[in-house]
Amino acid sequence: xxxxxxxxxxxxxxxxxxxxxxxxxxxxxxxxxxxxxxxxxxxxxxxxxxxxxxxxxxxxxxxxxxxxxxxxxxxxxxxxxxxxxxxxxxxxxxxxxxxxxxxxxxxxxxxxxxxxxxxxxxxxxxxxxxxxxxxxxxxxxxxxxxxxxxxxxxxxxxxxxxxxxxxxxxxxxxxxxxxxxxxxxxxxxxxxxxxxxxxxxxxxxxxxxxxxxxxxxxxxxxxxxxxxxxxxxxxxxxxxxxxxxxxxxxxxxxxxxxxxxxxxxxxxxxxxxxxxxxxxxxxxxxxxxxxxxxxxxxxxxxxxxxxxxxxxxxxxxxxxxxxxxxxxxxxxxxxxxxxxxxxxxxxxxxxxxxxxxxxxxxxxxxxxxxxxxxxxxxxxxxxxxxxxxxxxxxxxxxxxxxxxxxxxxxxxxxxxxxxxxxxxxxxxxxxxxxxxxxxxxxxxxxxxxxxxxxxxxxxxxxxxxxxxxxxxxxxxxxxxxxxxxxxxxxxxxxxxxxxxxxxxxxxxxxxxxxxxxxxxxxxxxxxxxxxxxxxxxxxxxxxxxxxxxxxxxxxxxxxxxxxxxxxxxxxxxxxxx
Numbered sequence: 064x065x066x067x068x069x070x071x072x073x074x075x076x077x078x079x080x081x082x083x084x085x086x087x088x089x090x091x092x093x094x095x096x097x098x099x100x101x102x103x104x105x106x107x108x109x110x111x112x113x114x115x116x117x118x119x120x121x122x123x124x125x126x127x128x129x130x131x132x133x134x135x136x137x138x139x140x141x142x143x144x145x146x147x148x149x150x151x152x153x154x155x156x157x158x159x160x161x162x163x164x165x166x167x168x169x170x171x172x173x174x175x176x177x178x179x180x181x182x183x184x185x186x187x188x189x190x191x192x193x194x195x196x197x198x199x200x201x202x203x204x205x206x207x208x209x210x211x212x213x214x215x216x217x218x219x220x221x222x223x224x225x226x227x228x229x230x231x232x233x234x235x236x237x238x239x240x241x242x243x244x245x246x247x248x249x250x251x252x253x254x255x256x257x258x259x260x261x262x263x264x265x266x267x268x269x270x271x272x273x274x275x276x277x278x279x280x281x282x283x284x285x286x287x288x289x290x291x292x293x294x295x296x297x298x299x300x301x302x303x304x305x306x307x308x309x310x311x312x313x314x315x316x317x318x319x320x321x322x323x324x325x326x327x328x329x330x331x332x333x334x335x336x337x338x339x340x341x342x343x344x345x346x347x348x349x350x351x352x353x354x355x356x357x358x359x360x361x362x363x364x365x366x367x368x369x370x371x372x373x374x375x376x377x378x379x380x381x382x383x384x385x386x387x388x389x390x391x392x393x394x395x396x397x398x399x400x401x402x403x404x405x406x407x408x409x410x411x412x413x414x415x416x417x418x419x420x421x422x423x424x425x426x427x428x429x430x431x432x433x434x435x436x437x438x439x440x441x442x443x444x445x446x447x448x449x450x451x452x453x454x455x456x457x458x459x460x461x462x463x464x465x466x467x468x469x470x471x472x473x474x475x476x477x478x479x480x481x482x483x484x485x486x487x488x489x490x491x492x493x494x495x496x497x498x499x500x501x502x503x504x505x506x507x508x509x510x511x512x513x514x515x516x517x518x519x520x521x522x523x524x525x526x527x528x529x530x531x532x533x534x535x536x537x538x539x540x541x542x543x544x545x546x547x548x549x550x551x552x553x554x555x556x557x558x559x560x561x562x563x564x565x566x567x568x569x570x571x572x573x574x575x576x577x578x579x580x581x582x583x584x585x586x587x588x589x590x591x592x593x594x595x596x597x598x599x600x601x602x603x604x605x606x607x608x609x610x611x612x613x614x615x616x617x618x619x620x621x622x623x624x625x626x627x628x629x630x631x632x633x634x635x636x637x638x639x640x
Contacts, residue, residue: 343474
């Protein structure tokens, strides 16, 4: 069954849905941050070379990138809670495998399985859209979207403390325990959504996208080891381009694609996803630079000489501020729209990195940078799912947010590769050990500032907020408001029989140019109907009622805040003798 804006689930969610789903997102972030305190020790811990040890991190990135859009689409088809629980269960299995080994290959297998948890973020956002009343949705999605940063910021000092005072395998046992707790809470407190997409799972599309992503992300993460101009790196980039182009052509021809590229090409979706890449870049730069700056010895002349735990505590406000920003975002977005809050967030991030160029000489300055960037990134991250949800049908929420989460992951991957290369090329050697320089740190902040400027430019191309009520109403008063707004924006008119009399309870369905249902409603007792439109363009309005032949009428909506009057006259049913 697929819900329309006029439908509502039969079971009302409890007040624990939001914190439980946000906790699941935080658990995912904890999984990603686990190994940060022991990255430099991985070759010794796994008895392998530094180049091979990086596969422990690369495998998680690749599996997460592949799993995110696939899990989102499967959630749309078969139930978002079901796939959320499955994602967390796969993560728990992977964490236990990693906890029980010190060998490279089993560790890579475990970390690969842990990457599947990345699908929990878009699935959680999709569940919120399906289950929550409209007045709670803004702050809830903001918290869920920011949970990846919140969990990372909070987990860093905790992981550092465990790594310093216990066996490093305890990190994985802790992640597995958190995963089991998240699964239990989800099963207890979160009802399954009844919203379903039509069609079947696009298996060829999943294979094509997976191959393209692996071919693209692999040279990004390993390019510094292989050489950016090596035949392997350039060959993989070329292969990725070919595979992704062929995949796109195939998806455009499929009736039920894994990723609806026509929807993705809408300006509201396209520019949001492109801006998401830049936000991902800016988020990861501070995560790479500040911990290193804080932990370098003071003998370097610029290092701040802090312990691993203290460095984690000083960076933790990055995540805490993101969490605190969620309710602030909800109020700002309700008044000005998510486009404005995204622009505001990017401006604050730019100010934070600009100020950070001159604030690298004391530990308290790192704290100021963390708070400032946390506020900006929190606003930006919170805006992204609202922009996506406002531009896609309800039954495509999981896949669309999965793709958006993937774009953020691409941004962090590019950031990791570029900043890693910058810090390596500007490093100085002391007693045979390469140490990042202050010049390298500042250059990294400049790159982040440039990424934010590009993201700001992309955000300015976003269409102005469409306040069409795409989300289900939460009360009779909300439903009345939604109907009133639909009358003012979209198609409106009456359904009439062949004699010109009104037809009550006729089903009127809005179909977009791609053949997808964009809305549906029942005519009132006087035959009147009103349907909002997601965007300007050509549509087909199909009307049907018992005792009458169906009707399909083509019409074009010019957009803007106006209604198009269109009466639908049902033809007489043909009787065959």
